Amino acid sequence: MCYPFVGGTHSNAESACRELGAVGGAFDSLSADPQSACPAVEDPVVATATGVWCGRQVRWERTFGNSCVLRTTTGSVFAL
Template sequence: MRNTARWAAALGLTATAVLGPLTGAATAATETSSLVLTARYGDTYSALSADATAAPFSEVTLSCSPHASGTHPNAKEACTELRRVNGDLDALQPEPGVMCPMYFDPITVTVNGVWEGRTVSYERTFGNACVKNTYGSLFAF
């Protein structure tokens, strides 16, 4: 009985040593991309904002590999936008020509997770919901 367990362990270790590098090459091409996005009222930079520590009013998940999925309402479009900017959330720009009302009702969006193997921790405060939504599908949740 002990010999069987030893052989099984030895065979498992040998398979890992031989096949490990081959499977590593396959997974490197499809890095993990899974994010959690939250939105809450308030401006984290303003001590005057009563809602600065408010609980999120919206939270969605977004996974872009191997295909777009999650609870994000526009997962496919959001993943396309992220791929276009190579995961650089600061590179996202508002849609040109969109007019928003000029009132201050700040919404802070956070994005945390992994994009193509890199850790993501992002936060941005928008002047109001209209402004947030002009930055494309990613923030329109």
């Protein structure tokens, strides 16, 4: 949970909330870390999020080429 206070069981909730807050809760607007490079290995992973963001229901899902791409694109949000 990010609002009205940071809480829940996320291992790095403060960073995840800050990063998601910077894009207004729009998961598709999270961007890759320009300093990171990932191997070109196809090993797809699916990230999903369901819940409530600032009073509105959220259901989001995206497939990434591998776990490195997931981590560098979504930062702390899916670093569970």
